[in-house]
Amino acid sequence: MGVIRPRGKGDLVLLDRLTIRDVELPNRVVMAPMSQRAADPTGRATPWHLVHYGARAVGGVGLIMIEDCAVAPEGRGHSGALGLWDDDQGDALRPVVEFCHDQGATVGLQLGHTGRKAFADEADPLDPVVGATGEPFDAASHEPRALSDEEVRRLVGAYGQAAARARRIGVDVVEVHASNGYLLHEFLSPLTNTRPGPYGPDGAERVLVEVVAAVRDAVGPGAPVFVRLCVDDLAAGGWRPETVTPVVESLRRAGCDVVDAAAGGAVDGASSFDRPVDFTGLAREIRTRTGVPTVVAGGIADAAAADEALASGACDLVAVGRLLLENPYWAASLVRPGAGT
Ligand SMILES: Cc1cc2nc3c(=O)[nH]c(=O)nc-3n(C[C@H](O)[C@H](O)[C@H](O)COP(=O)(O)O)c2cc1C
Numbered sequence: 001m002g003v004i005r006p007r008g009k010g011d012l013v014l015l016d017r018l019t020i021r022d023v024e025l026p027n028r029v030v031m032a033p034m035s036q037r038a039a040d041p042t043g044r045a046t047p048w049h050l051v052h053y054g055a056r057a058v059g060g061v062g063l064i065m066i067e068d069c070a071v072a073p074e075g076r077g078h079s080g081a082l083g084l085w086d087d088d089q090g091d092a093l094r095p096v097v098e099f100c101h102d103q104g105a106t107v108g109l110q111l112g113h114t115g116r117k118a119f120a121d122e123a124d125p126l127d128p129v130v131g132a133t134g135e136p137f138d139a140a141s142h143e144p145r146a147l148s149d150e151e152v153r154r155l156v157g158a159y160g161q162a163a164a165r166a167r168r169i170g171v172d173v174v175e176v177h178a179s180n181g182y183l184l185h186e187f188l189s190p191l192t193n194t195r196p197g198p199y200g201p202d203g204a205e206r207v208l209v210e211v212v213a214a215v216r217d218a219v220g221p222g223a224p225v226f227v228r229l230c231v232d233d234l235a236a237g238g239w240r241p242e243t244v245t246p247v248v249e250s251l252r253r254a255g256c257d258v259v260d261a262a263a264g265g266a267v268d269g270a271s272s273f274d275r276p277v278d279f280t281g282l283a284r285e286i287r288t289r290t291g292v293p294t295v296v297a298g299g300i301a302d303a304a305a306a307d308e309a310l311a312s313g314a315c316d317l318v319a320v321g322r323l324l325l326e327n328p329y330w331a332a333s334l335v336r337p338g339a340g341t
């Protein structure tokens with residue numbers, strides 16, 4: 001069914017299949033989650049999403065990772081963000097998932113909550129901005145309201161419910177978003193978590209571990225769970241690959257199969273868009289130190305770089321973002337003439 005044919009002699013490692021739990025990915029190319037700002041005002045998918053994801057599925061991507069979908073209304077980063085806190089939102093995404101499957105792709109979906117980095121814009125005047133603490137991200141950001149411990153517990157449940165919803169519409173892989181300075185990362189990072197109580201710095205990983213356990217429970221034993229984890233805060237006093245290892249081990253025990261090794265975003269001026277980041281090196285560090293399979297979260301310039309990352313043992317999958325925005329058929333173009341069957 002898929003556009004990319006089975007690997008032939010001399011072909012790229014990138015085109016190897018990979019089985020994780022009960023899901024067989026047709027190749028190692030992941031479409032990186034990329035928010036499209038194209039949802040309707042209620043967070044439902046629109047024809048844009050069918051065309052956008054559908055084109056990359058036709059174009060041979062092995063795992064389409066649907067962009068960050070908010071697990072609660074105040075978790076949307078902006079008024080064009082997708083949500084998955086109700087069944088109607090799931091119904092709107094179902095045709096996207098089905099179409100991608102029909103093209104031979106597998107489908108993942110990222111669950112997130114933008115936390116204090118949300119833009120409370122005119123389209124969403126009623127959504128409050130909430131965070132782990134009452135500290136705004138920067139001088140231009142809204143002042144968040146710190147979530148109570150009880151609200152945090154409810155949010156953990158919301159991740160589980162959204163994950164179950166994703167599975168009901170046919171999603172194969174659920175990814176928990178814990179990077180970019182969004183809510184789960186804000187709780188995790190020593191740079192930002194100054195709240196008192198059980199979800200404070202002493203239990204920095206607690207929310208994320210509880211979320212992953214809830215998601216694992218909701219998706220069942222056959223479905224892979226990925227975590228897009230900030231493994232380098234790109235700032236003094238923050239996480240580094242060598243210090244984040246115990247967090248990765250806790251996540252694995254909670255049911256995480258794969259770490260999508262991201263960086264930065266917790267504090268102002270420390271974003272992976274502000275400076276070059278060796279994502280392949282980060283994935284390698286995590287995979288080597290913990291044995292947990294990894295995804296290179298970005299920075300892949302071409303097929304040779306992707307293949308080298310895989311062949312060298314840095315990672316098991318490569319996420320490709322902007323390259324796929326420029327060329328939806330990039331993955332299909334990797335098939336060498338005469339290769340496969
Ligand atoms: C337009 C755009 C939207 C993005 N939205 C998300 C998102 O929803 N979730 C996420 O984890 N990362 C998001 N990212 C980051 C990408 O997933 C990826 O890590 C980043 O673009 C680096 O990969 P690249 O060098 O292949 O583009 C976004 C990036 C872009 C360019």
